[in-house]
Amino acid sequence: xxxxxxxxxxxxxxxxxxxxxxxxxxxxxxxxxxxxxxxxxxxxxxxxxxxxxxxxxxxxxxxxxxxxxxxxxxxxxxxxxxxxxxxxxxxxxxxxxxxxxxxxxxxxxxxxxxxxxxxxxxxxxxxxxxxxxxxxxxxxxxxxxxxxxxxxxxxxxxxxxxxxxxxxxxxxxxxxxxxxxxxxxxxxxxxxxxxxxxxxxxxxxxxxxxxxxxxxxxxxxxxxxxxxxxxxxxxxxxxxxxxxxxxxxxxxxxxxxxxxxxxxxxxx
Numbered sequence: 032x033x034x035x036x037x038x039x040x041x042x043x044x045x046x047x048x049x050x051x052x053x054x055x056x057x058x059x060x061x062x063x064x065x066x067x068x069x070x071x072x073x074x075x076x077x078x079x080x081x082x083x084x085x086x087x088x089x090x091x092x093x094x095x096x097x098x099x100x101x102x103x104x105x106x107x108x109x110x111x112x113x114x115x116x117x118x119x120x121x122x123x124x125x126x127x128x129x130x131x132x133x134x135x136x137x138x139x140x141x142x143x144x145x146x147x148x149x150x151x152x153x154x155x156x157x158x159x160x161x162x163x164x165x166x167x168x169x170x171x172x173x174x175x176x177x178x179x180x181x182x183x184x185x186x187x188x189x190x191x192x193x194x195x196x197x198x199x200x201x202x203x204x205x206x207x208x209x210x211x212x213x214x215x216x217x218x219x220x221x222x223x224x225x226x227x228x229x230x231x232x233x234x235x236x237x238x239x240x241x242x243x244x245x246x247x248x249x250x251x252x253x254x255x256x257x258x259x260x261x262x263x264x265x266x267x268x269x270x271x272x273x274x275x276x277x278x279x280x281x282x283x284x285x286x287x288x289x290x291x292x293x294x295x296x297x298x299x
Contacts, residue, residue, distance in 0.1 A: 046065075046091075047064070047065035047088040047089075047091040047092045047095065048091060048092075048095045050065045050092065051065075051092050051095040051096050051099060052095070052099065054110070055096070055099040055100075055105060055106065055107070055110060056106060057106070058106030058107040058110070059107070059110065060107070060110065060111060061110070061111045061112075061113055061138075061139065062092075062096060062110050062111065062112050062113070063113050063115065063141065064085075064088065064089045064092040064093070064112060064113065064114050064115055064137075065085075065088040065089070065091075065092055066085040066088065066089070066115040066117055066143060067081045067084055067085050067088075067117065068117065068143055068144045068147070069081045069117065069119055069144060070147070071119050071120060071144065071147050071148060071149050072119070072120070072149075073119045075121060075124070078117075078118060078119045078121055078124055079124055081117060082117050082118050082124055082127070082128040082131075085115065085117050085128070086128065086131050086132060089114050089115075089132055089135065090135070092112065093112060093135060093137070096110070096112045111138035111139060112137050112138055112139075113137060113138060113139040113140060113141050113170070113172060114132040114135060114137045114139075114140055114141065115132075115140075115141045115142075115143040115174070116128055116129045116132060116140060116141065116142050116143060116161060116165075117143055117144050118144070118157075119144060120149055120153045120156075120157060122156070122157065122160040125157055125160055125161050126160055126161060126164055129161045129164040129165060130164050133164060133165065133166055136166075137169070138169065138170070139169050139170035139171070139172055139192075140165050140166065140169055140170070140171060140172065141171075141172040141173070141174050142157070142158060142161060142171070142172070142173050142174065142190075143174045143175075144174075145157060145158075145173070145174070145175070145176065146174075146175045146176045146177050146181070146195075147175070151181065151184075154176070154181070155184055155185075155188065158173070158185060158188040158189070158190065159188055162188055162189040162190075165189070170191050170192055171189055171190050171191045171192065172190070172191065172192040172193070172194075173185050173190045173192070173193055174194060175194065175195055176193055176194075176195055177193070177195050177197065178197065178295075178296055179208060179268075179271055179291070179295040179296060180292055180295055180296045182271065182272075182275070183275070183288045183291060183292060183295075184288075186275055186279075186284070186288075187284070187285075187288055198261065198264035198265050198267070198268045199261045199264065199265070201264065202257065202260035202261040202263070202264040203257050203260065203261070205217040205246075205249050205260065207228050207229075207245075207260055207263055207264060207267075208263075208264055208267040208268070208295075209228065209229035209231070209232065209267070209299070210229060210231050210232075210267075210291075210294065210295070211229070211231075211294050211297075211299060212294055212295065212296070212297040212298060212299040213295075213296065213297070213298055213299060214228060214242070214299050215298070216228070216242060216245055216246045216249055216260065217246065217249065217250065221242040221243060221246045222243060222246060222247075223243055224241065224242040224243050224246075225241040225242070225243050226241060226242060227240070227241065227242070228240075228242055228245065228263055229263075229267070232263065232266065232267065232270070233266075234262060234263050234266035234267070235262065235266075236259045236260075236262050236263040236266075237263065240259060245259055245260065274287070274291075275287070
C-alpha cells in the first residue's frame with residue numbers, strides 16, 4: 032500500500048490500481064496517474080528515487096486503466112490518462128523523467144510538483160527545460176497554477192491546461208481579479224463605491240451588483256458575499272482563457288501577453 036492523501040486529518044492509503052478504480056467510477060474526462068509530489072527543496076537522491084517510483088506507479092496505472100476501459104460497465108470507457116512529470120527543481124531529473132513517461136504514449140502529460148513555494152523563475156525554467164521533451168501532439172497540463180501572470184507565462188512556454196484553487200480561495204478572502212489588476216474588496220475605499228467590480232466584466236455579479244454591496248456582504252460575514260466573489264473570479268479566469276485562445280488563433284499572443292502583464296497582477 033502507498034500513502035496517498037489526508038482527509039479530515041486522517042491518513043488515506045491506497046494503491047495505484049485503487050486510485051484508477053476510484054477515478055474510473057467517478058467517470059471523469061481525465062484520470063491522473065498516481066505520483067509522488069516531493070516537498071521542495073528536496074535532496075537530489077531522494078528526488079531521483081521518487082521519479083523512479085512515480086514511473087513504476089504510472090505503468091501500473093496505465094495497465095489498470097486499459098483494463099477498466101475495456102469493461103462493458105465502465106462509466107466512461109473513453110476516460111483519458113495523464114502521466115505526471117516530477118523531479119523537483121532539478122532540470123536533469125525533470126528531463127529524464129519526461130523522456131521516460133513520454134515513451135508510454137499517454138493521452139496527456141502534466142508537470143507536477145511546481146507552484147509549491149519555489150520562485151516563479153524556477154517554475155518557468157523547469158517548464159522551458161521539460162517542454163521540448165513533451166509530445167507535441169498531446170495535451171500539456173501544468174498542475175496547481177496559478178496567478179493570471181503565471182498562466183500567461185506558462186502558455187508562452189507551451190502549456191495548454193491549468194488548474195488552481197486561486198480563483199475561489201482568493202475570492203473568499205476578498206481578493207477579486209479584474210483586467211486592470213487585483214481588488215481587495217475589504218478595503219474601506221470601496222465602502223461607497225457604486226461601480227461594478229470590473230467595469231469591463233460581463234459576469235452576472237458585475238451586471239447586477241456594486242463593489243460597495245459586495246464589500247458589505249463580505250464584511251458582514253454573509254455567505255452570499257463569498258459566493259458572488261467566487262462567481263466573479265471564475266468568470267474572470269474563463270474570460271482570460273478565452274482571450275488567450277483568441278490571441279493565439281490570431282497570431283498576436285506575444286503582444287497580448289506583454290499588454291496584459293502590465294496590469295493583471297498589480298494591486299488596485
